[in-house]
Amino acid sequence: MVAVGEKYAVVVIGAGHAGCEAALAAARRGEPTLCLTISLDSVAAMPCNPAIGGPAKSHIVREIDALGGEMARVADAACIQMRLLNRSKGPAVHALRAQTDKNTYQRTMKRTLEKQGNLVLQQGMVDSLVYSRERAEWEISLEDGRLYRAAAVIAACGTYLGSRIVIGPTSFASGPGGQRAAQKLTGALRGLGIELRRFKTGTPARVDGNSLEYSRMTSQPGDSDCYNFSFGNCRPVNNLVQCWLTYTTAQTHAIIRANLHRSPLYCGSITGVGPRYCPSIEDKVVRFADKDRHQTFIEPEGLDTCEMYVQGMSTSLPVDVQEQFLRTVPGLEGAIIMRPGYAIEYDCIDPCQLMPSLMHKRWPGLFFAGQVNGTSGYEEAAGQGLMAGINAVNYLRRQPAVILRRSQAYIGVLIDDLVTKGTSEPYRMMTSRAEYRLCLRQDNADSRLTPLGRELGLVDDENYGRYCRRQSRLQWLRDELNRRKTDHTCRHLPYIGQEDMGKSWAEILRRPSCKIDDFRELCREEGEFSREDWQSVESEIKYAGYIDKQRQQIAQAAQLEDRLLPEDYDYRQCPGLSLEAREKLERIRPLNFGQAGRISGVSPADLTALMIDFKRRGRW
């Protein structure tokens, strides 16, 4: 048979946050890549909140940047307000959060894809995927009859698979934000024997900013002393807008309760599983009945629109109810809804079917990334997209997969959780999912990952040069802080007494009350150093003791992570394994004992049985 259709090395289905990173990574690594999107007007769309970052999510954004991905740069360009969250806590959990101009974000990302060499961006709806074993390649058919071939396919189809929007009694087939849904791809995936399930998420109404009474709300300005997401961006952050804080009232809750019978969540017309950590307002009112108010932030969707996002008020109640309850919130009394809130149900896959490279275990060259894997959030999607793009290329080149360790990156934690434990609700990244969060800081994402990004060909000379210069500045600062001793010039500092004279600055810095800015003042003549440089070194020195403890924990866990489980190991013959563990291990086929121990249903006793079998065979 003669092969027809244009051939690419990699075809990416979808140009959302996962698809864009995947396509850029594959193309930047030199592989001819095609990125297909249902609509060119919705590249990198943000159908939910107009914000990037937050705890753990901003860590992912910094990691993407350190590896040579795009999200941080685009978020900086589209930023209209930046805040640093968790200031009262330690640097490891400081988190940037940017309000972004949605249009700017989309435009900037689309432009980046258009300018990228090796990358073709096209509009088109994928209907089917067929694998030809003899040619070891995929045939991708579009609804308009176009046909493409590729050795690797990355499915980054977000929440578009068989999706349905629900608002009160109304429901219709639709992707997020009124885009078309992908109706046939679900069937094609099912035809490949891929297991799918149905998840649900939702978004609040957008209201007309001109209809709000701002004097009745508390203003939330940005933080002027923030840094950017991208390590390479040292321009001051854009703080152009304010957000507004207000609260629901007893009346709001009464209206919602009185209309619960009209909520698709409660009358049974929605069956998909929603996220517990991001409940709709009707869920909050029901589940936290004792709370007399819930906070909500009013966030601008952009500079050239008056649409405002009502954060925390996601709902699928009928539009008349939405309007009624919104108008009981101080400041929103005259609110005009421009877009109603809605719930969206969609198909996604069980990520346990994937290898840690994000390739399907049974389908060579078929990768999955983003919300289609059951995650939520732009940042989680982008992180997976980047890794899928990297690994699709390694697959083509027959190189081993790049797998980030849990102790190396939040992205590593994310993917390990997905492919090991799976998820029963849309998965959101949280710092508490990372057992080594003191080592996985925003400020050291570059030292953790940029050398790897460089090795993979994703970090260009300019950015790598900048990285190296920063590393040597940090080293200089470390040395200096250890070398310099306190003397009369430090006398004015309240926490330095006579007995401290002659101690190193680093030693003083370990004290809780001591702030690095005081030493920065003393070091003024050295110039050159950014506030970020100082802060990076500060967090290292201040928490050295705890970081050491965490390193010990990492080393201890590594004993199990380093014990590999051979691919061909037959779990059925291992004595003492419970039936459930045997079934789960056969299905997930963990890479090592550490991963095996994280599978739910594999108990410590099972793990012990496995180890004993290895010991008995002399493979331990």
Added chain:
Amino acid sequence: MEAIAAIATGTGMAGIGIVRVSGEGAIAVCRRLFRPRNQRWQQGDLPARRMILGHWCEPGKEGWIDEVMLVIMPAPHSYTREDVVEIHCHGGRLVAEKILAGVLAQGVRLAGPGEFTKRAFLNGRLDLAQAEAVLSIITAESEGCLAAAQRQLAGDLSRQIRSLRDSIVALQARLAVAIDYAGEDITEISDQQLVDQLSAIDRELAGWLAGSDYGRVIRDGVRMTIAGRPNVGKSSLLNRLLGEERAIVSKIAGTTRDTVAEWRYIDGMKCRFVDTAGIRAAGDEVEEIGVRRSIDAIAAADVVILVMDGSCGPTGEDMQIGRLAAGKTVLVVANKADRLAGDRQRERLLAEVDRCWPDWDKVVVSALTGQGVDQLLAKLSQVMPRVEADVAWRLTISRRHRQLLQQAGQAVSGALAAVGNVPPECLAVDLQTASEALAAITGDRVGDDVIERVFEEFCVGK
């Protein structure tokens, strides 16, 4: 798992012996060799969990080895969660060994030491702490030790440790929620609340560790040191207490050159009696070493039995030796009561002793005749360290548990000291250490260390 078999009863002469078979095919193997008395069960399956009378045959031979009772316990309702068969035969090594040999001839493997328990652990029937308890029960040497091991087997230790760990995990969650939901309307845990809850956990851990000291007493026995001047009859007293001639007794002062130790039970408590060399300005080097050891033995004692010569009353040297035992639980024994002439002399002696050591219990005995020894035993039973019944089971039986509890305790104290000085994600590191150490006790966390321990304890691969 493949079938294993072993003689489950001890090696001595006994009324019955039990051979235990566990694993795949255990029931079939036994079915082949067992002839039930009851006609109903001559063919087909035998009833489960019932004592069945019958004869045990030798494979391929006429006749039978012994009349036995057979119990079949099909999986998972058995000790190992596998098919288990127990053959109760007549005692004596020979019968049981012949039955075992017959079973082994059917392709069943001889079980290694502790292997049934290992299987119970591997099959999830026992957690690690419980499996360790089984070994402790088997080797228990005192009632307290046995009781503690039994409570541990019943899962009391695991339950308590898990609940302690739960409270640590709850704190971790409180810290995490404030970090992950920054900017949301969440009441953060205050420093004072943290201190209160950490202190409670710290106290509980300290309680466990203190208990483990009693654990040593129960495991190794109460250390009773018999001390005194030379030739006051310490060795005679030891022999009297043991009811045997353990120590060499002579009239020559300084006969006992080194400490002599032997044990007996008093009221179910294991007591380890240490006879010491008489303490005096030493005559030669050997004696000097002995004297030094005596002093060490006093320092290490749970109870010091201070022996003096009742026939001559307390001397300055006695007083000096008494000072060595300051702070200890001491029982003063006025020996050689047989030389006292009448009650008045006895009264006077007691008054003198009372004046010298008003805080200590005292008793007048004659090691020679045995007079007053019952009274001495009763007194010892009163003064020796006792563990309250309700805390007795808390004794941490193994050194492994103690180490892990110490680790958890250090981490919690570290967190407690750091509250207010370091951010919550640092406190979380200590809490993680504590919670993992506790999880290792119950086997809820498996690391190399735990596994090594299992390999060691259960003789894997032997």
